Amino acid sequence: MTIYIDVLFWIRQKKWLLIALVYGMFMHHFVTPPPDLTPAAFDALIIISMALILIITEPLPLPAIAMFMLFMQVVLRIDTANNVASSFMNDAVFFIMGSLMLAVAIVSQGLDKRLALGIITLTGNKTWRIVAGFTAISAILASFIGEHTVAAMMMPVGLTLVRYAHKDPRKVAGLTAALLFSIAYGATIGSIGTPSGGGRNVIMMNYWAEFGAGSVTYLEWIKYVYPMVLFQIPFTVFILLWTFKPEQKNLDSAVRKLVVDVARAGKIKGREWLAIILFILVFLGWVFLSEDFGLGIIALLGVFLYLSFGLVEWQELNRKTNWGVILLFGSAISIGIQMNETGAAQWIAQVIITHLGKVIDNPAILQGSVSVLLTGVMSNILSSSATVAVVGPIVLDLGGDQILIGYATAIASAFGYFTAVAAPACTIIYSSGLVKSKDFLRAGWKMGVLSLVSLLGLSLIWWPLL
Amino acid sequence: MTKKKTPFDPKSLKFLTAVSSAEYSKPTLKMGALIASVFDASHGVVYVGGKASEFHGSSVNLTRQNLDNWNIIHPGLEVLEWALDELKKMSPDNKDLAKIQFNSDHVYEEDGRVRVMLPDDKGCRIELVLREGELVDQLRKEIQLEGYDLAIIGGSQNKRYLAHSILQYLPSSVFVLQKFNPRKKYKLLLLVDDSKATDKSIEWGALIAEKLGWPVQTLTVSKTKRFGAGYQGAADKAKAYFDAKGIEIEQFFLTGDPVRTFVEFAGDNHFVIMGASTLNPVKQLLFGSKPIQTLKKTDVPILIIR
Numbered sequence: 001m002t003i004y005i006d007v008l009f010w011i012r013q014k015k016w017l018l019i020a021l022v023y024g025m026f027m028h029h030f031v032t033p034p035p036d037l038t039p040a041a042f043d044a045l046i047i048i049s050m051a052l053i054l055i056i057t058e059p060l061p062l063p064a065i066a067m068f069m070l071f072m073q074v075v076l077r078i079d080t081a082n083n084v085a086s087s088f089m090n091d092a093v094f095f096i097m098g099s100l101m102l103a104v105a106i107v108s109q110g111l112d113k114r115l116a117l118g119i120i121t122l123t124g125n126k127t128w129r130i131v132a133g134f135t136a137i138s139a140i141l142a143s144f145i146g147e148h149t150v151a152a153m154m155m156p157v158g159l160t161l162v163r164y165a166h167k168d169p170r171k172v173a174g175l176t177a178a179l180l181f182s183i184a185y186g187a188t189i190g191s192i193g194t195p196s197g198g199g200r201n202v203i204m205m206n207y208w209a210e211f212g213a214g215s216v217t218y219l220e221w222i223k224y225v226y227p228m229v230l231f232q233i234p235f236t237v238f239i240l241l242w243t244f245k246p247e248q249k250n251l252d253s254a255v256r257k258l259v260v261d262v263a264r265a266g267k268i269k270g271r272e273w274l275a276i277i278l279f280i281l282v283f284l285g286w287v288f289l290s291e292d293f294g295l296g297i298i299a300l301l302g303v304f305l306y307l308s309f310g311l312v313e314w315q316e317l318n319r320k321t322n323w324g325v326i327l328l329f330g331s332a333i334s335i336g337i338q339m340n341e342t343g344a345a346q347w348i349a350q351v352i353i354t355h356l357g358k359v360i361d362n363p364a365i366l367q368g369s370v371s372v373l374l375t376g377v378m379s380n381i382l383s384s385s386a387t388v389a390v391v392g393p394i395v396l397d398l399g400g401d402q403i404l405i406g407y408a409t410a411i412a413s414a415f416g417y418f419t420a421v422a423a424p425a426c427t428i429i430y431s432s433g434l435v436k437s438k439d440f441l442r443a444g445w446k447m448g449v450l451s452l453v454s455l456l457g458l459s460l461i462w463w464p465l466l
Numbered sequence: 467m468t469k470k471k472t473p474f475d476p477k478s479l480k481f482l483t484a485v486s487s488a489e490y491s492k493p494t495l496k497m498g499a500l501i502a503s504v505f506d507a508s509h510g511v512v513y514v515g516g517k518a519s520e521f522h523g524s525s526v527n528l529t530r531q532n533l534d535n536w537n538i539i540h541p542g543l544e545v546l547e548w549a550l551d552e553l554k555k556m557s558p559d560n561k562d563l564a565k566i567q568f569n570s571d572h573v574y575e576e577d578g579r580v581r582v583m584l585p586d587d588k589g590c591r592i593e594l595v596l597r598e599g600e601l602v603d604q605l606r607k608e609i610q611l612e613g614y615d616l617a618i619i620g621g622s623q624n625k626r627y628l629a630h631s632i633l634q635y636l637p638s639s640v641f642v643l644q645k646f647n648p649r650k651k652y653k654l655l656l657l658v659d660d661s662k663a664t665d666k667s668i669e670w671g672a673l674i675a676e677k678l679g680w681p682v683q684t685l686t687v688s689k690t691k692r693f694g695a696g697y698q699g700a701a702d703k704a705k706a707y708f709d710a711k712g713i714e715i716e717q718f719f720l721t722g723d724p725v726r727t728f729v730e731f732a733g734d735n736h737f738v739i740m741g742a743s744t745l746n747p748v749k750q751l752l753f754g755s756k757p758i759q760t761l762k763k764t765d766v767p768i769l770i771i772r
Contacts, residue, residue: 002637004747009635013603062520100524107532148525155529156536163538170489261536320531322524383521427522428529433487433515433541 016057041344066327091294092206098299103149105306138186143193151425164254175246187425200388213402332389345393371395375412417444479507494620508591517598655736660696663741
C-alpha cells in the first residue's frame with residue numbers, strides 16, 4: 001500500500017512534468033506543423049513551450065530544465081551537439097555569472113552600514129524623505145550594480161528602521177510597506193538604466209548582436225534609457241506614500257538608534273575602500289571597454305580582482321552563487337538562437353502581425369504595444385530575465401527598428417510590479433514576511449501605469465530627439 | 467507466524483505541530499501542547515514557510531545572510547522562538563522547559579531543513595524545525611524523517627483542496643484543528659465501525675477523555691437498518707474498553723449516509739476521533755473516503771487515526 005501512496009505522491013508533485021511530457025510527445029508525434037513552418041522550427045517551439053511550463057510550475061530544479069532544453073535540441077535533430085554547446089555559452093551568460101558573483105563579493109564587504117549612514121545623513125528623520133532617499137539610492141545603485149545586490153544591501157537598513165520604529169512591524173504596516181517597497185520598486189525602476197542593471201539588458205544586447213541588429217555601447221544605453229529612471233523616481237515615491245500611508249511622519253528615535261548601530265562599525269576601512277575602488281574600475285571597464293571586451297568578460301575580470309585581493313573567498317562565491325540560473329539562461333539563450341535560425345521566431349511574429357494587424361493598422365504602434373504588453377505580462381509570471389530570453393527573438397522579428405524594440409522590451413521586462421516572483425528585489429522584500437501579495441497589487445497597478453506612461457513618453461518624445 | 471500487537475505505550479509517541487505565524491497558530495500550538503502532554507509524547511514544532519522561486523532563491527539567501535549580520539533573524543525562526551515562549555507559558559510549572567533558551571545562532575541545516583539546537587533540553591523532548599516549501603510535501607518529509615505518529619495542523623482556508631492531500635499523503639495520524647476555540651467545552655465523539663484503525667481510535671480517545679475529563683459519545687452509522695456483526699462488535703469493544711477505564715460513555719447507533727450523519731451529529735461542539743480509511747489509495751484518490759469527506763464537510767476539530 002505504501003508503494004502506491006509513494007507513486008501517487010510522486011505523481012502529485014510532478015504532475016506538471018508529466019503534463020509537459022505528454023503535451024510535448026503529442027505535439028511532436030500527432031500534430032502536423034503548419035505549412036509555413038519547418039519541422040525543426042516546430043520542434044523548437046515545442047521545446048520552448050515545454051520549458052515554459054516547467055519554469056513556471058517548477059516541478060524540477062532549474063538546472064534540470066536547462067539540461068532538458070539543451071539535450072532536446074540534439075535529440076529532436078534541431079542542431080548538432082557542438083553547435084548547441086557553442087550557442088549555450090556567450091558573453092550574456094558570462095555577464096550573468098559575473099554579476100551574480102560580484103553581488104556576493106560586494107554584499108559580503110559590509111558596505112551596507114556605510115550606505116545606511118549616507119542615506120540617513122542625506123534624508124534626515126522625516127518619513128517621506130527617508131522613503132524618497134531609499135527609492136532614489138536604490139534606483140541609482142541598482143542601475144549600475146544590479147537590483148538583487150542593492151536589495152540585499154538595503155533590506156537590513158529598511159528592516160532595522162522598521163523595528164526601531166515599532167517593536168511589532170505589523171502594527172506599523174503602512175510604514176513597513178512604504179520602506180520595503182521603496183527598496184524593491186526603487187531597485188526595479190533603476191535596473192533598466194544601464195546594461196549592467198540586470199542580466200536581461202545584456203541578454204537583449206546579445207540578441208541584437210546575434211540578429212545582426214548592430215551593437216549598442218554602455219553609454220548609448222544610458223543615453224536612451226536613463227531619463228526614464230530619473231523621471232520615475234519622484235512619482236514612485238508619491239505612489240508609495242499615497243498607497244501605504246505610513247503611520248509615523250517622523251522616525252526620529254528609530255533613526256537615532258540606527259545611527260548608533262551603524263557608528264559601531266567605526267571608520268571606513270582600507271578593505272572597504274579597496275572593494276569600492278575595484279567596483280569603480282569594473283564600472284569604468286563596462287563604460288569604456290565593453291565594446292571591445294564584452295560586459296561579461298569585464299564582470300569576470302572584476303570577480304578575478306576581488307578574489308586576487310582576498311576580498312572574498314572562492315568557497316563563499318561557490319556556495320552563494322546560483323549556478324542553476326546561469327545554466328538556465330545559457331540554455332534559454334541557446335534555444336532563443338535556434339528559434340531565430342529555424343524561423344520559429346519569425347513565424348510567431350508573423351502570426352501576431354497577421355492577427356493583430358487587423359485591429360491596429362499602424363505597424364510601429366503594433367510592434368511597440370505587442371513587445372511591451374507581451375513582455376510586461378510574462379515578466380509577472382516568469383522572471384524578468386527569463387522573459388527577455390524567451391520573448392526577445394520573437395519581438396525582434398516583429399519588424400521595425402530592432403534596437404528601439406529591444407530597448408522597449410528590456411524596459412518592459414522590469415514591469416514586474418504585480419507579483420513577488422518577477423523581480424529579485426520584490427522576492428527579497430516578500431521573503432521578510434512583512435508584506436503581502438495584495439500589497440504588490442495595491443501599489444503595482446499604479447507603478448504599471450506610471451511605467452507605461454513613462455515608456456510612451458520616452459519613445460515618443462525623447463528617442464526622436466536623439 | 468501471527469503478527470503480535472504492540473502494547474500501547476503513549477510515552478513512545480512523537481507528535482508534530484505545524485505553525486505558520488504567531489498571529490494565527492496560537493490555538494493550534496496550544497492544542498498540540500495539550501495533546502502531547504496528555505500522552506506524555508515528545509513534541510516537535512515545525513514552521514513551514516513559502517519558498518522563493520528558484521530564480522531568486524540565491525538572492526534571498528544572500529539577503530538573509532546579510533540580515534544575520536544585523537541580528538535580524540529569519541521570520542520562521544521568529545515564529546519558532548515565539549512557539550517556544552508559548553510552550554513555556556502553557557506549562558509554567560515545567561522547570562526543565564523554562565531552562566531551555568532559544569538561540570538563533572544555534573541552528574544547523576540538514577536534510578533540507580533547518581533545526582534549532584536546544585542544548586538545555588533535558589527531558590522535555592522538544593524539537594523546533596524550520597522548513598520551506600509546499601505544506602504537505604514538507605510535513606510528509608518531516609514525518610518520514612523523524613517518524614512522527616501524529617501531525618497537528620490548523621484549519622486552513624483552502625481546506626477542501628488540502629483535506630485530500632493531508633489525509634492521503636501524510637504517513638501519520640492527523641489532527642486538524644478547524645475553528646478550534648480553546649475556551650469552548652467540547653464533547654469527544656468517537657466514530658466506531660469495523661475498520662482496522664478503530665481499536666487505536668478507542669485507545670487514543672480513552673486516554674484523551676481520561677486526562678481531559680471530556681464527556682464521551684460513540685457513534686456507529688450503518689447505511690442500512692441492520693447493524694452487522696462487525697459494527698456491533700466494534701461498538702461493544704469500545705464500551706468494554708471505556709468501562710474498564712472507568713469512563714462513562716453514551717452510545718449512538720444511527721442509520722443513513724455515514725458522512726452526512728457524522729457531520730450533522732458533530733454539529734459545532736464535538737471533537738471528532740475517527741479511524742483512517744482502509745480503501746486502496748487509488749480509490750481514495752478517485753472517490754474520496756469517509757475521513758476525507760468528513761474533514762471537508764465538518765468545521766469541528768477532527769483527529770484521524772492511522
